[in-house]
Amino acid sequence: MKEQNPVLSNERYIDLLTELVLEQEEENEVSELANIPDSEINTVSDERAKTVWRDCRPLIRKSKGVCTSKGNTKKVPARIINIAACAVLLVCMIFPVVLAGNAQFRKNVYKLIIDMQPSGVEISMDPDEDQSFDVPSDWEGEYFPTRIPEGFSPTAIGSSGALDLWDDADHMITLEEKDPQSRAWIDTNGATMEPLNLNGKSAFLFEKTYQDGRKFHTAVVNLEDRYFIITTMNMTRTETVDIAGSIRRVSGN
Amino acid sequence: MFPMIMGDRQVDSLQSLWEKYGRYMLAVANRCCASPDEADDVVQNVVVRLAGQADRIVNLPDMEIRKYLARAVRNEAINRGLFNKKQIAVTDTISSEAAQNKPDSTNTEETVILREEIRKVQTLISRLPAAEQQALRMKKVSNATDAEIAEAIGISENSVSQYVRRAQKKLLVMYQEEEAER
Numbered sequence: 001m002k003e004q005n006p007v008l009s010n011e012r013y014i015d016l017l018t019e020l021v022l023e024q025e026e027e028n029e030v031s032e033l034a035n036i037p038d039s040e041i042n043t044v045s046d047e048r049a050k051t052v053w054r055d056c057r058p059l060i061r062k063s064k065g066v067c068t069s070k071g072n073t074k075k076v077p078a079r080i081i082n083i084a085a086c087a088v089l090l091v092c093m094i095f096p097v098v099l100a101g102n103a104q105f106r107k108n109v110y111k112l113i114i115d116m117q118p119s120g121v122e123i124s125m126d127p128d129e130d131q132s133f134d135v136p137s138d139w140e141g142e143y144f145p146t147r148i149p150e151g152f153s154p155t156a157i158g159s160s161g162a163l164d165l166w167d168d169a170d171h172m173i174t175l176e177e178k179d180p181q182s183r184a185w186i187d188t189n190g191a192t193m194e195p196l197n198l199n200g201k202s203a204f205l206f207e208k209t210y211q212d213g214r215k216f217h218t219a220v221v222n223l224e225d226r227y228f229i230i231t232t233m234n235m236t237r238t239e240t241v242d243i244a245g246s247i248r249r250v251s252g253n
Numbered sequence: 254m255f256p257m258i259m260g261d262r263q264v265d266s267l268q269s270l271w272e273k274y275g276r277y278m279l280a281v282a283n284r285c286c287a288s289p290d291e292a293d294d295v296v297q298n299v300v301v302r303l304a305g306q307a308d309r310i311v312n313l314p315d316m317e318i319r320k321y322l323a324r325a326v327r328n329e330a331i332n333r334g335l336f337n338k339k340q341i342a343v344t345d346t347i348s349s350e351a352a353q354n355k356p357d358s359t360n361t362e363e364t365v366i367l368r369e370e371i372r373k374v375q376t377l378i379s380r381l382p383a384a385e386q387q388a389l390r391m392k393k394v395s396n397a398t399d400a401e402i403a404e405a406i407g408i409s410e411n412s413v414s415q416y417v418r419r420a421q422k423k424l425l426v427m428y429q430e431e432e433a434e435r
Contacts, residue, residue: 014425017374021310022394024371031394033281033323044283052279052293053271056300060264119435211314 135250139163141177143228147246148173149239172233173243179226198245205244207237219244267307271300274322281323285330287337295335299325328395332386334405377427387419392417 135144137156140161162176191208191241195220203221210216214233217240221228228247232240278299282292303310303325310321330336331411378386384406391397391405392413399413 011425013422014374014428015421017370018378018389018421018424019393021374021378022390023373026327026394029327030320030324033327034319035285036277036280040283041276043279044279046276048289048293049271049279052296052300053275055293056271056297059297060267060304085295127411206360211317235407248367 136163137138139250141175141228142226142250143223143247144250145175145179145230145243147242147247147248149235149243170233171235172231172234174229174231176231177226178229196241196244198241198247201247203244205237205241221247223247264304264307266311267300267304270303270307270311270318274318276409277319278322278326281326281417282330285327285337286335291335295326295329295333298333299329302329308371315385331390332395332397332401332405336387373428373431374424377424380427381420381423385423388413388417389420 040226061163084126092137148165152165152171153167155164155166162174165170165173191206194205194207196203196205198221201221201223203219206216206218206220208216208218215235217230217232217235217237219230219240221230221244229246230244232243275296278296279292282296283289286292286295299322301374303322310318313321327336328357378389380435381389388402388406389401397405402413402417
């Protein structure tokens, strides 16, 4: 396992907030620009559009032979946005945080953590610490959910250590265990976020439905020295929360 | 870097993308840049960059294409130092998003501090010199390389990391000063 170091320095805290601000700023501005009214688009003359296209053509022809993937993949993805900073910030906030220096700074962040604890949403699922449960042999994490719905079987563990489980009806569960320094990618564009308390563990649940009808739930659970991410596809909120609330330490199994 | 061959099909896709969204891209660029000439240059660069993936983009739903193109134009304007933020009137969506994410009013208080922190850092970023803001945006959001950042803000490639770190350190100092004044 990776070395655990749940320390969030002042520099890292500001860095995370900066990333969060800039990424939110980008999302907000892109949304605004995407909804430019037709009346404004109509102010652009056909003549101007033709001129720009005409000027582009030689450059396109030049690049027609070979263009580098760097140029092609330069940060313009629309559907999957990098909200790593956001996710890490949230996760860091629900972790025990040790801050160097400034006492006022530390106090503020602790207050932030306290205020982020959910007040109205309390999911009660009795932990069954003695319950035995199956863990795939190649799972390297220290935690695993005890409640995986019937019919799911593990497929493969990816390079990031994430485990995918599928059933015959194309429902999917992905399990990932991360240390506090790791980055997580969650598509929160248009998603709802809900704070949860799962048997005393703080968590966040993201819910998003894509235009093609696929529905995703992502639960990020604070496990004190790391966090656990459960993503489900085409499953219910209750099923996802049920899995998230059943996470237990494997070594105690 | 792996080379990607661009074929006629992609050029055709690019042309149909342009026919449908060319004027939209120019309207976006008008918002992002101070002059039509700058807007045209930005769009031209974006079109050339999009050339290798046009056939994939063209099949996305309309709003996805708009967002994709808007992001591309905006980030190109930032990377070229032509971005004119004032022309994009964005409402306080951080507050409204936080409000939407909260199922009931009891949770509103829980996000107040986070929103305050975000606003504070937003203000602090806006107090940085334009070049430092640009370097931060390019590094953190646009995924620009050190070479691109160096070219955009006129420093050596070796100095980019140090430049960004210095901007971050300034933010931290300003943040701590504000906290001390409280």
